[in-house]
Amino acid sequence: MADVRKLLERAGRTYAEEAGIKLADTPAPLYRLLVLSVLMSARIQATIAVAAARELVRAGLGTARRMADASWQDRVDALGRGHYVRYDESTATALGDGARLLLEEYGGDLRKLRDRAAGREELGALLRKVPRLGPVGVDIFCREAQQVWPGLRPYFDAKALQGAERLGLPRDPGKLGGLVDGDDQARLAAALVRVSRDKKLADSLR
Structure with a gap:
């Protein structure tokens, strides 16, 4: 199982943050x-x-x-x-x-x-x-908006769950969200999406 703290450090920047929002x-x-x-x-x-x-x-x-x-x-x-x-x-x-x-x-x-x-x-x-x-x-919006809309948490869409599977992390959204503080769930979702798209990143984190 991947180190979640390391995952957030390496890839936990939300796409909103990357866009300067x-x-x-x-x-x-x-x-x-x-x-x-x-x-x-x-x-x-x-x-x-x-x-x-x-x-x-x-x-x-x-x-x-x-x-x-x-x-x-x-x-x-x-x-x-x-x-x-x-x-x-x-x-x-x-x-x-x-x-x-x-x-x-x-x-x-x-x-x-x-x-x-x-x-x-x-x-x-x-x-x-x-x-x-x-x-x-809608999935993109909601997984990022959960940062400021706590009622959406935990929000991990299919792409994020695919990334979780690559790293040996739980595929259940509730269990996955429980790995981090609520405020970090959007960051975790963004990191997992990046892992789903980048095999080299996934390999380096396993």
Whole structure:
């Protein structure tokens, strides 16, 4: 069985942190995490999605209102600077549509979406209404959001559980979450996802 402390030290940086998002239970960082989740949902390298998320924030598009008010070309240009070029035009459209949906339904505040949901299943269903955010994107959002939404814990999706299996760690989310403090569960999930994608990293940690 892998040393969990070593795993967190080596790979326990959340994708939100990597994208420069200082996650908190407030509208702007939660929206930025949502955008990152949309970008990571495509069949594209995580590093490119992270870079594109950073560029969108640098372009001033870090809130639902600013994203909705921006021109389509502004969104395309920011995605291009992040080398998110394969899906830039369709994603620019989806981000604009998603921002408008959030503004109309929740005033741009994802906490209102969370509060409307009766449980995890309904939360996922509401999130999937955001354009380009399918089941994979919902998993990405929730495993990172558990850092500031304790009600989601423990959240380890299929990718994280695949990483756990590689390291000989429990595949049961409850047992896996019990290996770390609650505040570290998002970090553990991110680390396990990296292990699932990187055999060399997994081998070095076993």
